[in-house]
Amino acid sequence: MSRLGLWGLKKSPWVYHVAAASCNNCDIEILELLTPRYDVERFGVVLVGSPRHADALLVTGVINRKSLPRVMEVYEQAAKPCLVIGVGTCTCSNHMFKNSYNAVGPYDKHLPMHAFVPGCPPKPEAMILGVVKALSKL
Amino acid sequence: MSEEQKSTKTRRIVPIGPYHPLQEEPEFFKLIVEGETVVDMEINIGYNHRGHEFISPELTYDQIPFLVERICGICSNSHPLACVLAIEDCAGIEPPPRANYIRSIIHELERIHSHLLWVGLGGHFIGYNTVWMWAWKYREHVLQVFEMITGNRNHYAANKPGGVRRDISKEQVPQVLAALDLAEEKTKLLTNAVLDDPVILGRLANVGILTKADAIAYSTVGPTSRGSGVPWDVRKDDPHAAYAEVPWDRVVFEEGDVLAKAKVRLLETFESIKIVRGCLENLPDGPIEARIEEIPPGEGIGHTEAPRGEVFHYIRSDGSNRPLRHKVRAPSFMNIASNVVAVRGGSIADAALTLAAVDPCYCCTERMAAFEDGRLKYTWNDLLKLSWQKTERLREKLK
Numbered sequence: 001m002s003r004l005g006l007w008g009l010k011k012s013p014w015v016y017h018v019a020a021a022s023c024n025n026c027d028i029e030i031l032e033l034l035t036p037r038y039d040v041e042r043f044g045v046v047l048v049g050s051p052r053h054a055d056a057l058l059v060t061g062v063i064n065r066k067s068l069p070r071v072m073e074v075y076e077q078a079a080k081p082c083l084v085i086g087v088g089t090c091t092c093s094n095h096m097f098k099n100s101y102n103a104v105g106p107y108d109k110h111l112p113m114h115a116f117v118p119g120c121p122p123k124p125e126a127m128i129l130g131v132v133k134a135l136s137k138l
Numbered sequence: 139m140s141e142e143q144k145s146t147k148t149r150r151i152v153p154i155g156p157y158h159p160l161q162e163e164p165e166f167f168k169l170i171v172e173g174e175t176v177v178d179m180e181i182n183i184g185y186n187h188r189g190h191e192f193i194s195p196e197l198t199y200d201q202i203p204f205l206v207e208r209i210c211g212i213c214s215n216s217h218p219l220a221c222v223l224a225i226e227d228c229a230g231i232e233p234p235p236r237a238n239y240i241r242s243i244i245h246e247l248e249r250i251h252s253h254l255l256w257v258g259l260g261g262h263f264i265g266y267n268t269v270w271m272w273a274w275k276y277r278e279h280v281l282q283v284f285e286m287i288t289g290n291r292n293h294y295a296a297n298k299p300g301g302v303r304r305d306i307s308k309e310q311v312p313q314v315l316a317a318l319d320l321a322e323e324k325t326k327l328l329t330n331a332v333l334d335d336p337v338i339l340g341r342l343a344n345v346g347i348l349t350k351a352d353a354i355a356y357s358t359v360g361p362t363s364r365g366s367g368v369p370w371d372v373r374k375d376d377p378h379a380a381y382a383e384v385p386w387d388r389v390v391f392e393e394g395d396v397l398a399k400a401k402v403r404l405l406e407t408f409e410s411i412k413i414v415r416g417c418l419e420n421l422p423d424g425p426i427e428a429r430i431e432e433i434p435p436g437e438g439i440g441h442t443e444a445p446r447g448e449v450f451h452y453i454r455s456d457g458s459n460r461p462l463r464h465k466v467r468a469p470s471f472m473n474i475a476s477n478v479v480a481v482r483g484g485s486i487a488d489a490a491l492t493l494a495a496v497d498p499c500y501c502c503t504e505r506m507a508a509f510e511d512g513r514l515k516y517t518w519n520d521l522l523k524l525s526w527q528k529t530e531r532l533r534e535k536l537k
Contacts, residue, residue: 027211070157121211
């Protein structure tokens with residue numbers, strides 16, 4: 001990664017939220033981050049509507065056969081360099097769905113992951129910590 | 139323009155999804171439009187299918203509530219509640235009264251947080267983010283109560299076959315009541331502000347009308363049907379837990395538009411607060427779980443009113459510690475289909491809001507479906523084969 005790219009990523013990361021096949025819980029907790037109690041917009045974190053604008057992708061849920069090609073497409077559309085952060089235990093290990101015929105995860109089989117935030121769902125504080133750790137690793 | 143010219147007007151397709159800025163979950167709507175007007179819609183789901191009904195028979199009855207909890211993160215008490223009701227129906231046991239009251243308390247707190255969440259997202263959908271921020275700020279009080287009495291902000295793991303897993307202690311009761319007072323005050327403020335706002339009224343009134351006849355024809359449930367004048371509510375019609383023992387009223391509106399659904403949700407929040415308060419004040423003493431010795435062969439059903447409508451669980455037992463078959467019917471499955479009539483005739487700008495008005499929950503809906511997107515289609519036998527192949531592969535690996 002070029003130094004300019006790194007510099008661009010570190011400040012005010014814009015995130016795009018990709019729900020692969022989640023139970024919605026990590027998703028609402030991600031939205032919770034933006035609302036007044038946690039308000040990560042203070043640090044310049046903005047949820048954007050298009051992966052092309054994103055510095056980081058927050059992926060949630062087990063990945064299934066139907067959502068896999070779509071998630072890959074979303075990743076390809078994202079401007080590189082781009083962080084990929086898995087939120088929730090499902091992203092780390094398929095969680096309870098490891099015996100499911102439809103789960104093709106975990107994510108690191110398909111995407112270059114930068115950080116995982118385990119928890120079902122992780123607390124918003126843990127998600128903030130995950131993003132901070134992923135950024136400080138750069 | 140004459141009728142003939144209208145029908146020859148070019149039809150175009152506007153896709154919404156599977157990844158769309160307004161949607162939290164992946165789902166795909168194909169809007170067929172003539173100019174600005176939506177004339178038809180196709181619904182394509184399956185992006186969220188994880189195979190719960192397949193995994194469930196591999197687990198024991200004690201483990202299943204934790205699995206069905208993960209069907210949906212927003213209604214994560216209704217699925218376990220319906221599931222344990224089905225298991226108890228099959229085993230023929232009654233939970234003790236205190237457990238029933240605690241179940242009602244958790245269930246209604248969940249409804250408060252879910253309805254406030256919808257109101258917030260509804261504001262977000264019409265580009266009115268102030269409403270979103272407000273509603274979610276006040277929802278936070280309820281989540282704190284959850285963290286206090288169940289140990290987690292979401293996924294409460296409150297239910298188990300025969301009762302509940304955690305008791306509410308005497309010290310916690312006044313704290314919950316205080317949090318409820320706060321939540322009620324703030325929700326009142328929010329309700330008045332939302333229902334008085336000319337911008338919101340302009341965007342919601344007479345948009346996405348679902349008539350009473352359509353609501354019945356499409357078997358819609360929950361606030362979607364109650365907004366169209368169909369007063370179905372499992373809590374009144376087939377009382378379970380402690381719903382028959384505390385006073386509360388149904389909320390029904392006749393108009394069928396998005397505003398009516400919003401009103402139903404906002405006013406139901408107050409009914410839920412009333413129920414929780416009534417339950418906490420009359421909380422009986424005693425054990426919180428009944429012991430289940432065995433689950434005899436047979437079948438059991440359980441249903442409950444989730445924030446989005448009726449959740450239905452069916453369990454068939456062969457006398458072992460695992461079910462033979464577990465079937466789930468989630469409310470959004472019925473409600474999403476009614477979108478097709480609700481969006482017809484509206485503008486594209488209103489479509490996203492109309493689609494969101496049923497408070498769709500795709501993760502609830504998609505557990506067992508043979509899906510097809512041009513390439514993939516699985517029948518039950520194909521799924522079995524896939525599963526066997528996976529088992530074979532696992533065995534190979536373990537050798």
